[in-house]
Amino acid sequence: MDAERARSRMVDALREAGRIRSAAVEEAFRGVPRHLFLPGLAVADAYADEAVAVQFTEGVATSSASQPSMMAIMLEQLGLRPGHRVLEIGAGTGYNAALMSRIVGPTGAVTAVDIDEELVDRAAVHLASARVYGVDLVAADGANGYPPGGPYDRIVLTVGSDDVQPAWVAQLAPGGRLLLPLAVRGSQLSVALDLGPDGVLRCDSVRSCAFIRLRGAAASADASRVVGDLGIALQTPDDAPEPDPGGVARVLADPRERRPAPGRLSVVDIWDGFGLWLALTEPGVCRLIEVEPETQLPDDLFPLGSEGGTVALTSGDGVAAVVLDGPPEPGPGPVAVREFGPEGAALGDRLLAALDSWVAAGRAGAADWRLTVVPTGTDAPVLTAPQVIVKRHCRVLAELPRPSSSAMDP
Numbered sequence: 001m002d003a004e005r006a007r008s009r010m011v012d013a014l015r016e017a018g019r020i021r022s023a024a025v026e027e028a029f030r031g032v033p034r035h036l037f038l039p040g041l042a043v044a045d046a047y048a049d050e051a052v053a054v055q056f057t058e059g060v061a062t063s064s065a066s067q068p069s070m071m072a073i074m075l076e077q078l079g080l081r082p083g084h085r086v087l088e089i090g091a092g093t094g095y096n097a098a099l100m101s102r103i104v105g106p107t108g109a110v111t112a113v114d115i116d117e118e119l120v121d122r123a124a125v126h127l128a129s130a131r132v133y134g135v136d137l138v139a140a141d142g143a144n145g146y147p148p149g150g151p152y153d154r155i156v157l158t159v160g161s162d163d164v165q166p167a168w169v170a171q172l173a174p175g176g177r178l179l180l181p182l183a184v185r186g187s188q189l190s191v192a193l194d195l196g197p198d199g200v201l202r203c204d205s206v207r208s209c210a211f212i213r214l215r216g217a218a219a220s221a222d223a224s225r226v227v228g229d230l231g232i233a234l235q236t237p238d239d240a241p242e243p244d245p246g247g248v249a250r251v252l253a254d255p256r257e258r259r260p261a262p263g264r265l266s267v268v269d270i271w272d273g274f275g276l277w278l279a280l281t282e283p284g285v286c287r288l289i290e291v292e293p294e295t296q297l298p299d300d301l302f303p304l305g306s307e308g309g310t311v312a313l314t315s316g317d318g319v320a321a322v323v324l325d326g327p328p329e330p331g332p333g334p335v336a337v338r339e340f341g342p343e344g345a346a347l348g349d350r351l352l353a354a355l356d357s358w359v360a361a362g363r364a365g366a367a368d369w370r371l372t373v374v375p376t377g378t379d380a381p382v383l384t385a386p387q388v389i390v391k392r393h394c395r396v397l398a399e400l401p402r403p404s405s406s407a408m409d410p
């Protein structure tokens with residue numbers, strides 16, 4: 001397929017889907033040939049709306065060219081202007097740096113760091129082949145930002161982080177914006193944080209996302225534990241106590257009631273809507289992810305790419321999980337609560353009550369939440385919110401300022 005036509009189709013589709021909203025982001029996508037950043041890939045694949053893994057370490061993807069939809073969403077959240085100085089952490093193929101360089105123009109500056117020297121060398125070749133010369137590529141651990149290029153009007157991570165590192169805040173210009181995929185109780189959210197004069201970062205743009213996670217000094221702990229030989233992995237929030245997969249395996253081997261739940265849920269509700277609500281309001285939240293085709297919960301997990309999964313509540317002696325109550329449907333479908341172990345019924349009650357509260361709150365999704373990040377040691381007035389997540393370098397305050405605009409029939 002002709003690359004120009006493929007690119008034009010990709011950009012048209014991103015606009016129609018509302019991912020591209022501004023003329024500046026549209027112009028950048030039209031102007032930078034993505035296929036030159038993915039050499040060796042068929043043109044049609046380079047312009048498909050999919051992430052493309054470009055490096056694996058022990059079978060796990062450690063670098064990828066991100067999905068164009070997600071890149072467009074984040075570029076809109078970033079709000080770049082001509083003349084901005086930008087730091088990207090996670091240069092990868094160099095494609096996003098090239099898009100940003102086009103938007104900030106010759107009066108701006110883009111510095112892109114990647115922890116992997118080989119990737120940086122390859123990104124330099126890609127940028128040269130696309131005739132993009134304004135990007136300063138650096139092999140470095142982005143946990144420390146990159147002081148020589150600062151202060152920055154914008155810092156963007158295209159790799160997931162568990163925390164907000166002090167170096168990133170310190171290297172922001174006054175009023176600057178830090179955009180990052182941040183782990184928030186097991187969900188990953190793309191949050192655009194504006195630095196205020198009081199040192200507090202406020203965010204009114206939250207989107208759901210799924211990025212490869214940081215390596216190096218600020219590497220995330222792997223939150224997945226495989227549960228016995230059930231073919232299921234248990235994922236708990238990064239700020240939750242260490243899970244006991246053996247205990248969960250014993251409980252899952254003790255199925256009890258299965259209760260139909262009122263209302264209908266889609267996959268998006270499970271990860272982005274109700275799943276996020278549950279994570280922010282219930283301490284015992286976890287996710288159960290299928291890692292092998294034959295699992296303890298064979299037919300009723302929600303489809304998640306090639307795997308199945310769901311959200312659940314756990315305690316020492318019980319699990320209650322939201323499951324499908326019928327074959328998977330493209331939109332919202334009927335659901336049930338499956339209970340396991342002696343405490344399963346009590347957890348099931350809590351899960352059903354949480355479902356009611358989420359519906360009453362307008363079926364809030366990621367975009368409805370407002371987050372405030374207070375860096376540790378900030379001499380700011382005491383701020384609080386209904387949900388507070390304490391991390392090593394900051395506190396994240398989460399609130400729902402108004403009923404969700406995405407409210408719909410249960």
Ligand SMILES: C[S@@+](CC[C@H](N)C(=O)[O-])C[C@H]1O[C@@H](n2cnc3c(N)ncnc32)[C@H](O)[C@@H]1O
Pocket residue numbers: 062063064065066089090091092093094095096097113114115116119140141142143158159211212213214215216217218
């Ligand atoms: C999803 S890819 C980024 C895609 C890239 N923005 C593009 O346009 O192709 C994430 C990248 O983050 C890099 N990375 C992981 N940990 C890092 C760290 N501590 N510092 C800098 N880069 C890191 C990985 O090597 C990987 O290339």
